[in-house]
Amino acid sequence: MSLELRLLATSEAVPEVRRLLRHHGFDVQLCVTELLTNVVDHVGEGTPVTVRVVRTPYGPIRVEVTDPNPRALPVLLRASLADESGRGLAVLDSLALRWGVEPGTDHKTVWCEVAGETGQAGHAAPALPGLPVAVTPSRSPSP
Template sequence: MSAELRLLATSEAVPEVRRQLRHHGFDVGLCVSELLTNVIDHVGEGTPVTVRVLGTPYGSTRVEVTDPDPRALPVLLRASPADESGRGLALLDALALRWGVEQGAGHKTVWCEVEGEAAEAAGHGGSAVPGPSAVAKPSRSPSACSPSP
């Protein structure tokens, strides 16, 4: 149960990626949509990205979106009812078990983990694939992740 897509982050690409990943479940599609939209809004339309969906050893699903700008970090905002934007990461924070950012030289990966999708997809012929070795603090807020000692 893993997928990797390389694409340009455009408004037109968001529904197509959701369609391609629909067998991974609703939560995965919603997280991918929000993360891609953040790249479009904060890094730029047409930015090359890599989207990954990975099963974790403990039964959840990890969604990752990697883009080439290590400086444009996501910020969790509390949007007012009058604000026209600023709710994407709040939605992701409410939906995900945890999420964070891994910065590298010349790129960053924003990731989240959602419950139950791996088991659901595995029931449809997929199999869980362990995620990356980086371990994050188990929180619902962004954190820079570093490998375990």
Template sequence: MNRHRAHSRRTVRQHLGAPCADVQLCVTELLANVVRHVGEGTPVRVRVARTDGGRTRVEVTDPDPHALPVLVCATGEDESGRGLALLDAVALRWGVERGVEGKTVWCELGEV
């Protein structure tokens, strides 16, 4: 998984052509959620694009419309549950869109 995260971060930076730590964090956390809650090897589609308003939109689509992300309050003793809290802290907004072929979890960030 660490190798995949590093590859994802490099790919996002190359795509945007600029330092983009928050965008990279969001991509890797959304991908980690798919692996953890849907399964490793699940086919995903990652989309990173600039919007007309100058924001950056990150979308991760997977085939399971039922495994929805839930923002939880992780305590110091919890071993998981912080990924969406990190995403929630750095993104301007985020959400989930369910479709017939799965779901897309997305977030929008300010200018990179």
């Protein structure tokens, strides 16, 4: 089972994508939220991204967010109580079994793997009004 979404990373898109992934479990929703928010904050509002949610052959669910900026790499920060931001990757780090970055020459993919059930595997997600989203369900697992 896999799901692929192509969209523009905007503040408005984040909750819409989270709702779209409601059947994939809280951990998947939260990880996608944090990764999309990082793109908005560090690459820029309106950046084209690809979000993938894939059941791996060895069990966990892999979440990937690919954006076109290979230089804006994520950094795990330890925010203080007074900091207003900087906790996204710390949340992801605490939820994920593992996570990392796959750099490319013209893009990067930030990924994580979480345990959990995907819910309605193989069902196409509904279209979201106002969001430029392409949904491609398939049954072939990919890393």
